[in-house]
Amino acid sequence: MSDVEIRTQRLALRRPRPQDLERCAELLGDYEVARMLSRVPYPYDIELGRRFITSAMANWSDPVGAEELSFHVDRDGEMVGGLSFKELQETPKIGYWLGRPYWGKGFISEAAGAAVAWLFGNTGHERIVCEAMTENPASLKVAEKLGFRVIGEVGCASVSRGGTVPAIRTELTRTDFLNGLSPQKGLTAGQ
Template identity: 50%
Template structure:
């Protein structure tokens, strides 16, 4: 079992079938999904059910699974997600936030908590991520948390049906510790 992670304003927790309505509502917004690689648009209730089944099974596979997803709650309401991929190799982190919650620093707080969990729970020494170049908010989260740019790539956007330019970044355990103690 993966215990919830608590911050000053947020709780990062394992997904539940009770989250279906919130997921479908937030991921039905093209402004959110156009910045994500794996999420289709339009986003249906069936897409939400399949997603929930996938992420709910991840906890059962922990610590041997490849992926783990935390849902982010604020004041008892699910507002987004932070997830890790490639946990048996060099992990990648990703995240999304419902549009109604943008601009409040929630994702910086949630990602920092998830990174702290990763570096304190696993032996991983670094984590990578990528963000679409036209997503300055996501790039700012990464910069604030100490990620360093290592290059550019092309990433798929299912919602757009095309590949878009992205910035690739990495964060070392030591780099995160330096930022976390400031």
């Protein structure tokens, strides 16, 4: 499982690698992207980015025991975003982001759908949660398209804003996902 790559019709989801740091700084250095994420500071911190990538790579050496697994999303060989499953030893929480030039093209819905299919196909988890800031309708729409159901309101920490902002918590069960409440067209998963 440590050499996982997930391919969709237009994208490839792969493990992070050191050479991604410059691209992360470029895409996550955009305040409009960073402000909708919980863990990304603004301005982007290269050293924190380096530590995140190093940790993300190390987690893939023991994916079964890892607390978090991260994918970077490529389009035509160029990194366009990222996706992580956090809290893997409990109920996984999915988080995703996309560089602003790639917004509005359905890329993150496609990537997240493939990642969710991979998680349910390779682990025994029965549900996944997702939290999106209430002022981020695009992220909430991605969760809705995938079949996530609203379960409540929460506070979401935002490093870039220096505080907590209102968010919506959603969940997706394995049963709902496997019963077709989520698109899986064009998905092939290689390990």
